[in-house]
Amino acid sequence: MCGLTFPADENVLVGLNEPDDAGVYRITDDIALIQTVDFFTPIADDPYRFGQIAVANALSDVYAMGGRPVTAMNLVAFPVKDMDLAILRRILEGGIEKMAEAGVSLVGGHSVEDKELKYGLSVTGVVHPDRILTKKGFRPGDKMILTKPLGTGIINTAIKAGMASAEIIEQVTENMARLNRDAAEVMLNYRVRACTDVTGFGLLGHLCEMVVDSGLGLRVFADAVPVYPEARQYAAMGLVPAGTYNNRAFREAFVTFDDKVDAITRDILFDAQTSGGLVIVVDPGNADALLKDLRARGIPDAAIIGDVVSEPGEKIRVNR
Amino acid sequence: MGDIIDARGLACPQPVLMTKKALEGMEEGSFTIVVDSAISKDNVVRFATSQGCDTRVEEKDGEFHVHVVKGGAENTPGEEVKEAPASNIAVYVHSDRMGQGDDALGRILIKGFLKTIKDVDPKPRRMIFVNSGIFLTTEGSEVIDALKELEEMGIEILSCGTCLDFFNRKDALKVGLASNMFDITSALMEADKVVIP
Numbered sequence: 001m002c003g004l005t006f007p008a009d010e011n012v013l014v015g016l017n018e019p020d021d022a023g024v025y026r027i028t029d030d031i032a033l034i035q036t037v038d039f040f041t042p043i044a045d046d047p048y049r050f051g052q053i054a055v056a057n058a059l060s061d062v063y064a065m066g067g068r069p070v071t072a073m074n075l076v077a078f079p080v081k082d083m084d085l086a087i088l089r090r091i092l093e094g095g096i097e098k099m100a101e102a103g104v105s106l107v108g109g110h111s112v113e114d115k116e117l118k119y120g121l122s123v124t125g126v127v128h129p130d131r132i133l134t135k136k137g138f139r140p141g142d143k144m145i146l147t148k149p150l151g152t153g154i155i156n157t158a159i160k161a162g163m164a165s166a167e168i169i170e171q172v173t174e175n176m177a178r179l180n181r182d183a184a185e186v187m188l189n190y191r192v193r194a195c196t197d198v199t200g201f202g203l204l205g206h207l208c209e210m211v212v213d214s215g216l217g218l219r220v221f222a223d224a225v226p227v228y229p230e231a232r233q234y235a236a237m238g239l240v241p242a243g244t245y246n247n248r249a250f251r252e253a254f255v256t257f258d259d260k261v262d263a264i265t266r267d268i269l270f271d272a273q274t275s276g277g278l279v280i281v282v283d284p285g286n287a288d289a290l291l292k293d294l295r296a297r298g299i300p301d302a303a304i305i306g307d308v309v310s311e312p313g314e315k316i317r318v319n320r
Numbered sequence: 321m322g323d324i325i326d327a328r329g330l331a332c333p334q335p336v337l338m339t340k341k342a343l344e345g346m347e348e349g350s351f352t353i354v355v356d357s358a359i360s361k362d363n364v365v366r367f368a369t370s371q372g373c374d375t376r377v378e379e380k381d382g383e384f385h386v387h388v389v390k391g392g393a394e395n396t397p398g399e400e401v402k403e404a405p406a407s408n409i410a411v412y413v414h415s416d417r418m419g420q421g422d423d424a425l426g427r428i429l430i431k432g433f434l435k436t437i438k439d440v441d442p443k444p445r446r447m448i449f450v451n452s453g454i455f456l457t458t459e460g461s462e463v464i465d466a467l468k469e470l471e472e473m474g475i476e477i478l479s480c481g482t483c484l485d486f487f488n489r490k491d492a493l494k495v496g497l498a499s500n501m502f503d504i505t506s507a508l509m510e511a512d513k514v515v516i517p
Contacts, residue, residue, distance in 0.1 A: 045500060046485045161333035161340075162478070162503030166493050169481075237370045238336045238363035245359040 013129060014065070020134045021061040021196055024127065032129040036061040039075045039120020043156060043274050044173050047087045051094025052177035054119045057199070057275035059102055062125035063184035064197040064278055066133035069125040072099055074109030077118035091119050102179055131188075133195040135210045142193055142308040143287035144218065147183040147294060148175055148277025149301045150203055150268050151231025157241045158234040168230045176275040182297045183278050190290045191283035198276030202247045204269045204316060206279065208254045211314050220269070220306040220318045222261050227268050235264045235271075243272035260320045269318065277301075281308065322351040327360065328383065335360040336367045339388065341510070343371055344445075345408070348391030356383050364388075407442035410511035413453035418517045430456065433517045435466045443475060444515065446507050448499070450480040458484070459492035467495040480504060 006016040013032055014024035022036035038058040044050045055072075062069040074095065078088050099106055104123070155172050158164040180197060187195065196206050203225070207218050248270040257266055282290050287304055294302040309317075325342055327335035335355050342351050355361050361384035365375045374389040417426025418433055434456065437443060447470065449457050456463055457479045471477050477496025484490045484498055508514055 045481045157333050159500065160502065161337055162497065162499045163333075166481075166484075166490060166498040169498065170490060236366060238339075238366035238368075239333050240359075240363055240366075242332055242357075242359050245362070 013132060014134060018134075018136075021064040022067075022125070024065060024129075024132055026129050030128060032127050032132065034062050034065050034067040034069075034125035034127055035123070036125075037075070037120070037122040039077075039118050040274075041116055041118055043176065046173075047090035048094035048097075049173050049177060051091040051096075051119060052098045053173070053275050054091075055095040055098035055102075055121055056177050056179050058121035058123050059098075059104065060180045060197045060199075060275060060278075062123055063180040064133070064195050065125070065127060066131050066184070066188065066192075066195065067125035067127035069102055069104045069123050071105050071107045071124045073107060073122045074111070075118070075120045075122060076109065076111035077114035077116065078111060079115055079117060080113050083117065087117075095119065095121070098177070098179065102181055133192060135194055135196045136214055138193040138210070138214070138216065138281040138308045140216060140308050140310040141284045142281050143284050143304050144220075144306045144308070145280045145282060145287065145291055145294070145302055146198070146203065146226060146277050146305045147180065147280070147299050147302045148178070148198070148273075149226040149228050150198070150271055150273065150276070151228035152176060152274050152276065153202070153241045153244050153272040154231045154234050154239055154268065155228060156274070157239045158230070158237075161239055163234065163237070163239065164230070168228065172228065178275075180278050183280070183294060183299055183302070186293050186297050186299075187278070187280050187282070187290060189293070190286040192280055192286075192290075193283065194281040196279050198273045198279060200243060200247075200272045200274075201251070202244060202270040202272050203276075203279070204255055204318075205247045205251050207316050208251045210279075210281075211254065211316060213314075215313050217309045217312050217315045217317065218306055219309050220316060221320070222258075222265050222269065222318055223320050224303055225269065225305045226301040226303050231268055231271070232264055235267050240267050241272060244270050247272060254314070255316045255318060258317075258319045261318050266318075322346075322349050325351060325353040327353050327364075328356040330355075330360070332360060332363055336363050337506070339364050339367050340371075343368070343373065343388070343390055346390055350387060350389040353386050353388065354383055355386065358384070360384070361386060407445055408510070408512040409442060409444040409515060410507055410513070411437070411444045411447040411515045411517070412508065413447065413449045413456060413517060414451050416452040416455040430517060431463050434463045438466070438469055438473070443470075443473065446476040446478060446511070447496075448478045448480070448504055448507060449496075450483050450504065452487075454479045454483045454487060454489060454493075457493060457495050458489045459494055461494065464494045471496060476507075478504060478507065
């Protein structure tokens, strides 16, 4: 939204002038509020699962800022004339279960009648003002870790097409419903320089947001990136969502692919994710220890996927 | 040149599904599918290629005409493609019983019905299991082997995903694929005949 002036006082630590995963506002020298909102249309057939995923997705922005979510408000759009209220109840039950798991208090909400069902949260978290993690602040040599596999956009398209197997549907649903809390808690024990979560722009789209105005570049090792094997199979069958193509078209100028990186891998690296993992940029001396710790906390897919380079600046290079 | 399929204005994965359907309905031949976005064009070309077909794309006034050719010596099939039966009959199993009256009798009859399909002609193209019908495709069913045999013959076996969830039998599916309402509705609409036991 170019040309708009956003109101902000001196306590806005992260605002729209440098958009990040969430806004951050200083309350005292020790406490800053993190605020974020996210909602979307159903991503799973099962209403309970959809509720869980919507909440895991909304809370993720707080974790990506290095914070702890504390309160939430429900946002509901529901076609009350055409749909059974029992479905809404199941969605909310799934959401509440996730909030309880995250230790978040539900303190309110708002619902409207709408033709299309939507659910999500407005979330408030807290963080120490000196410990905010943004998309900036990384240095040459830092390593990048990704905590969840890529491919949910493609697999969700295969699900819509009725071509996905029951096993992969379950696996992907489980992963989307999984909180990024454990990964966030683990990373706070290490020298982490920057963090973001992977959602609609895809991995490379979100990495582009990191390199813009940073003066530095990023290098991604495609073979090291965790990917659902089924996503490759479905992408080869043309089950690639429009969002993924759009991500590529929009950000391709920032990315240089090595010739050995095939077209399907390129799509997967741009694949729009729902409730994806965290990208954690960490001091190189800490990377192996952090990775080991993440895996020990039950995040088996976590992997070092690349590093920060000084040249070429403002670009992403993808090698095999 | 074969049929023309109009997939303009449709979002992914619909054009791919239409291509899939068209390919399933033919042994050999060609058709043209018209799409109005580069995204759909790429996806259709990919799908057809993955099914061992040749494609040629013409761009006309912002629309893409994708010519798909199936069969012929120069084709190297990508994945193994099962030949679907020639009929376009859908069997819609909406209960774990056949007929009304006595439930115990109904359960015996439905087993008999499903075991007999392999011996009759024409055979269905798809079999769709919804509501308590999914007890026939999940663990504990006595007709799993019979259904697997039908699947081997190229008959698509689909179980309603919402129903599997509802009965908490998502992990118990033993034959065919879990499906969704979009797929099930289109399968019923496009069928020449729907058989309800």
